[in-house]
Amino acid sequence: MTMRLYRPVQGGLILEEGERPGTFRRAPEGFSIDLLFRQDDPLSLTRKLFASGTESPAFSPEDALLPPLESQEIWAAGVTYFRSRSARMEEAESAGGDIFYDKVYDAPRPELFFKATASRARGPGVPLGIRSDSTWDVPEPELTLAVDTRGAVFGYTVGNDMSSRSIEGENPLYLPQAKVYRGSCAIGPCLVVGEAVTPETGITLRITRHDTVIWQGSTTVSQIKRSFSELAA
Numbered sequence: 001m002t003m004r005l006y007r008p009v010q011g012g013l014i015l016e017e018g019e020r021p022g023t024f025r026r027a028p029e030g031f032s033i034d035l036l037f038r039q040d041d042p043l044s045l046t047r048k049l050f051a052s053g054t055e056s057p058a059f060s061p062e063d064a065l066l067p068p069l070e071s072q073e074i075w076a077a078g079v080t081y082f083r084s085r086s087a088r089m090e091e092a093e094s095a096g097g098d099i100f101y102d103k104v105y106d107a108p109r110p111e112l113f114f115k116a117t118a119s120r121a122r123g124p125g126v127p128l129g130i131r132s133d134s135t136w137d138v139p140e141p142e143l144t145l146a147v148d149t150r151g152a153v154f155g156y157t158v159g160n161d162m163s164s165r166s167i168e169g170e171n172p173l174y175l176p177q178a179k180v181y182r183g184s185c186a187i188g189p190c191l192v193v194g195e196a197v198t199p200e201t202g203i204t205l206r207i208t209r210h211d212t213v214i215w216q217g218s219t220t221v222s223q224i225k226r227s228f229s230e231l232a233a
Contacts, residue, residue: 009066158189
């Protein structure tokens, strides 16, 4: 059984059974999603919560939601796709920083950087922040892994790593300014527990203006160079 966990703005925790979409239950009062990150078997705990929860027929995933995390930090891994290496090198070439992106792609140690605290993340449907001193800003769709206190991946969600490319392209040392600021990422709508991510799992981005799609693109998990266990470690 796979489970999806939602955090409504009005409080509490809603669980949805993966095999029966639309079957929702409210977790017992007082349960914190933080507990999942400290469990040896998060899936078993979510199953117990679902079994002991109360029915919530009025809930809709389209309701206003908070990010599916409470106190966890959000970290990011850069230059994990081949095409991301090529793009970063092109942007940094004028500043002479392209060699650093090439080196990190082939290095045994991945590029990791702090992205946000839970309070600085946005939920689905909430406007993101964009720096006023940047002239080129882009959304970056991300597969976001839930990692427990032992370093094991137990779930995943959707992430948006908003980036100020004009700042990052000036100098690689400007990465924190380009990546880390209030509202620089979104997480959600739900945390999925118990469902494996396969190499064929797709990641798609569509940019719309006035209900018109002006750009779209997609990739698959198979294009990620490093394994999830390596990144989690």
